Amino acid sequence: MTDPTADTGRGTGRDIGRDIEQGVERGAEPPYAIEARGLGKSYGDPAVRVLDSVDLRVERGTVFALLGPNGAGKTTCVRVLATLTTADAGVARVAGYDVVAERAAVRRAISLTGQFAAVDETQTGEENLRMTARLTGLSRAAARRRAEELLVRFDLTDAARRLVRTYSGGMRRRLDLAAGLVGSPEPGVFFLDEPTTGLDPRSRRQLWQVVRELAGRGATVLLTTQYLEEADRLADRIALLHQGRIAAEGTAGALKSRVAGHRLDLVLTSRQGYLRLAGRAVHHSPETLTLGLPTDGSAAHVRALLDEIDPDGTEIDRFSLHSATLDDVFLALTSEVPAHV
Ligand SMILES: Nc1ncnc2c1ncn2[C@@H]1O[C@H](COP(=O)(O)OP(=O)(O)O)[C@@H](O)[C@H]1O
Ligand SMILES: [Mg+2]
Structure with missing residues (x-):
């Protein structure tokens, strides 16, 4: 007789949840690139609770979508995880580091779109990438190679010699991503806050391709979106953020089976x-x-x-x-x- 609740022995049969709880103490590499527990954040007086006990776990090398309408708390959540603001409650680790106590290490491990205001509008895309690469300490030749490689990868070769000022929104966002990758050791953790909002359909599809490509190289991507379709197409797992709380979390298939489609x-x-x-x-x-x-x-x-x-x-x-x-x-x-x- 078999016990239906018994571990079926798939893989190593280990209890991943228990490993997380104990992983740091045991010195094991935590399997989650992003892990948050009980995140809370309020703004204003009287206080409005923007994040209310948010729990998140994002496995390394996966794409995770935080899906929610305007005002749900998506940006606040990303800002806490990316160390741009601090939560009032809860704890979070990104790439294994505590977002408060090890802020500098978190910042080195992540890339956040839009952060790179360093992209110079009066230079070309190629010049921007070469300059950023030089600033990270690469030689002139290595910087040229790195810029070349990223331009190809982010589908910017045709625009490489044009001033960034003339770039479309989609090109600009791809250049931001490329600039974020110039000096960082890959794979890393990417936070993309509504990366396709306001883009035309073609630019949106190009950005989706970039996200898939990042994930294909083993990067972890947390993106926020208001579009169910986008989460559905890109994400391994989706969390629905509703009024600062996670209303549901799971694979696209699991979530869709809870609604009619x-x-x-x-x-x-x-x-x-x-x-x-x-x-x-x-x-x-x-x-x-x-x-x-x-x-x-x-x-x-x-x-x-x-x-x-x-x-x-x-x-x-x-x-x-x-x-x-x-x-x-x-x-x-x-x-x-x-x-x-
Ligand atoms: N710095 C702030 N001060 C006061 N209220 C804020 C601040 N940042 C965000 N909020 C409020 O928090 C709520 C969630 O905002 P946000 O995280 O930007 O949501 P989303 O990105 O899902 O649209 C909104 O009601 C917003 O007005
Ligand atoms: Mg937002």
Whole structure:
């Protein structure tokens, strides 16, 4: 007889959680590049709690997305982890170092986009990278090689000889990342705070490619985003940050299995029909008699829903199918219930 709760012996079968608790004491290399426990931060008077007991664990060499709407606390969390501000409560270690007691070591181990205001707008991308490389102590020839390599890697060769002033937002962000890599030993820990917000779709895809490339080399990436799709495409694990708390954490697949993935929006022909169905809906728009119902988006499920809801074909005026939005995920995973009617 087998005990279903017994360790199945996958891999070494070791208890990673226990190793973390004991790892530092035992002198073992901690498996987490980023580890935070109970982070709290308040601002203002009266105090507004911006981070409320945030726990995070990011394994080395993985991409982790902190997903949340404006004001959720994403930037504050990144600033605490990147040592730009201190938390009021909790502890955090990045690359094995305490973010308060070992701030300098953390700073050497990380790269933070946007930090490199040192990028000179009146120089070309190539000049910027060479100069940064020289400043880190590389010889002229080595600096040229390093700049060349990074320009290729970040898809900036065509723009290498143009002034940074003329760069698009996406190019500028890629140059920031490249500049952050010039002198740092790789792989490291990258904090990318909303790296694609405001970028056009093509620049966004290029940046995604850069993130994948960093992760492919063994770097750890923590990025923040407001876009579910971005987290879905890039991240090994996602944490949903909602009003300063982690509302859910897991792989994209695990999180999506907690929401329906798609939404079938129905425009009802009558208010009675609207009211009858409102309780099942995850989206409500009483002015237009529109309700959104969760679905997996398959033809079979959509057809079954329509048949079930409207067997006589009189109650539904129109319908449309959408991918679940970040709002849908938040509504499903937080206790907030939208006003019905
Ligand atoms: N320095 C600050 N002083 C006062 N309030 C702040 C400060 N920084 C952030 N906040 C507030 O904290 C909340 C979370 O902000 P932030 O971490 O920037 O969220 P996000 O990056 O998810 O949009 C917001 O309500 C914001 O106004
Ligand atoms: Mg922010």
